[in-house]
Amino acid sequence: MIDTLRLTAEDAMGLLERGEVSAAELRGAYFDAIRERDGELHCYLRLVEDAPGEGVPIALKDIIGTEGVETTAGSKILAGYVPVYDSTVAARCKAAGLSLLGKTNTDEFAMGSSTENSAFGPSHNPWDPTRVPGGSGGGSAAAVAAGLAPWALGSDTGGSIKQPASLCGIVGLRPTYGTVSRYGIVAFASSLDQVGPTTKTVRDCALLYRVIAGRDPCDSTTVEVPPVELPEAEDLAGLRIGIPRELNEAEGIEPGVAAAVRHAIDLAQSLGAEVEECSLPRSVEYGLACYYIIAPAEASSNLARYDGVRYGFRAEGAGFEEQVELTRDEGFGDEPKRRIMLGAYALSAGYYEAYYGQAQKVRRVIADEHAALFERYDLLLSPTSPTVAFELGEKTANPLAMYLSDVLTIPANMAGLPGLSIPCGLSEGLPVGLQLVGPQLSENLLFRAGHALERAIGFDYVPERLR
């Protein structure tokens, strides 16, 4: 009997290597779990019954293009769209033998922090199904937390890997911008989008990152990546960790969240890290505002291709313009429409410099502010999300409140920096995540520190109600 709730991907690999289970039995166990629990959780938009691969199975966020398997990005406008090519990450997973279990739910075009913006209904948090799993990669995070996949890939623009990992009590890595190919990933905000792993442990995270990272000739913005090291050390000796005041004391951080993170900071110190308070004043003050200019601006451009002419959903109309208008009106949900309008405004003649141009300058300031801190510290630590998982429907009527879910993850994203979220305890019975941020290409360091902290914290990633 395979306990998919407990089994890590690394464990699963061991079972396969030692011949204790077959790849088919392993897939079977996950499909059993899916049949048992996905009716309630709705992690998957689509299952793939027959997929090649003799390795550990994987779930992919539905923003990740898969040849021959419908890819909707959680949007009605892409309903029925079956890519004719694999994204680079899907191809790399295939080449590594990882068999596709299915495509997981996402906020429409990855725009959201709860999966409630999915055109196909929200996913639910395995710790408490009345609550959201976070977003946009809530489907992937909830699937891994509920044992419906050993690991999964998500994509992170403002926090869509880290925040759901935090809300579901698992590990999520948003890699350095440019280390993982975006080729075949349905674009939201191209200068921010980054694919990364969602896993139960930091070692699983490193293993999966090793599969997907590296330069891709199909994506001009990718870079060479140093060899990925699997973390072993259980101490933090010699590590200097900065605690940015603005990220740890931001308005809206729940006391239970702050307490769990405070506890983890104390543990870090006891593991040998030098911990010191520091400051990121402008990054936090302007990060969110800046993000909500750049991301919608790029989104308004990236979504301009959805006109119903070549693929996906089409509403018939008299003439091209009417057809496009009706297709978009019926095909896009409220959030993409909102961001297209914001973005088109920010890019329009006469406003470009004041909005997009200015935001790009602020972005440089944010990157510089982080770079200055990394002269003194190896890593920065803060909560990942200001809150634990919130109730379904709690923030849907208030987009601004929803946007604040990403206030702590956005600054590092704007600077193109890697961030790792690991669970660090519970607040009101729900998981709390902490975020480690390092300089560019510092994934190995994040894995090392994350692994040591994970061991010390001893968080049980199986949701209490499912134990």
Added chain:
Amino acid sequence: MTGSWEPVIGLEIHVQLKTRTKMFCRCESGFGAGANTHTCPICLGHPGSLPVPNAKAVEWTIKLGLALGCEIADHAIFHRKHYPYPDLAKGYQISQYDVPLCANGRFVVPGSDGDNEIGIVRAHLEEDAAKSVHVGGAGGRIGGAAHTLIDYNRGGTPLVEIVTQPDLHSADDAKRFLQLLRQTVVELGISDAEMEKGVLRADANVSVRPRGSDELRTRTELKNMNSFSFIARGIDAEIARQIAVWESGAEVVQQTYDYDPDTDTLTPRRTKEEAEDYRYLPDPDLVPIEPPAELVERLRAELPEAPGARIRRLEPELDLELAEGLVTTGRDRLYERTPGDRRAVANVVMNQLAAAGVDPEVVDGEQLGKLVEARERIPRAAFVEALAHAGEPGFEAERYLGEASVADVDELGPLVAEVLAAHPDEVAAYRGGKQGLLGFFVGQVMQRTEGKADAKIVNELLRNALG
């Protein structure tokens, strides 16, 4: 005549590059394939697809920029230019905006009162749109069509856009500039620059002002002119129209016109209610182009002698018009390697040889020189016949230089029979469809008559005999 009015004309030229593959994908570029057969997820704008620049196209644009005397940017940027049209698969065109690859050039057009120096504002690289075919309805325009078919084969073809300063002051200036530019492009080997196929397209911005003034009055834009003479006629028509408008006391209104060569009239395009706003955005999918200095210097060293300079070099031995004619038709190299009376050689190369449809590049100048020298002495028919064969390998002028022609059928008939009997293989090949062998038989008969046979009669006899 423009009288007291001075025309002010600037040109915007698009040149399709003849690279083997498209600008941002590896699809074959070029004409003649079945509709939508040269397409892929990238040039069809499928979700997740990303552009990768064609290095050859970048190199060729730099080459052209250097030939136009431009500065080459060391950090050029691709922008997205948005407009909704079904032939634009992504909803935007990848183009260049504030940092083009080539800028601030000057191009010299030799004129009778000295050199006419035309400023080049910029030469930038972009992708072509797909081709729309409006079916049904009147006028072939989208407005009245029953439906529109799109062929994406052309979509993504590399296109260089060249913008001149308004330094041209007559339709003839504009035509001569374009002819010289076309020749430059052809000689660089980067495009066939055929206007009738739309490989080279030119739009003109036209205004007029009182002679002696340096003001710039409202300009209009002329499009859809697909030959040099249409451009000249279109500009002339617009200059006359504007002068009449100003002289009637009215004002010229900013407007775009389509030129109709059949009626020699200008039709205003339907104006849009709102001003065009392309919402330019630096393309986040592409990194800046940073051409290495060594590459730029190598390309500079490889530039052929500029057509304008060649015209000036040939002018003293001919006259401007003849020198220009030779250079802009690419016939000056044959002219230069053909000995003899310069004006006579120029006329033969420019007129009779062109009429014979012979590619000047393959003609042996020495032999042509002999022919030109003898042209007064031999029958015109023999001369014309000789020119028709001047491009064949091993062509010898002597064969055609008999003093008087033999036109006697009784004398030539047996010779024809003799030649056919001596070459049974060629006869069989001719009858099998290799019609090109006719010239070979003519040559043989000529040889037997020491070039004295009347070629027209020989041709006739041969055709009859070969049936």
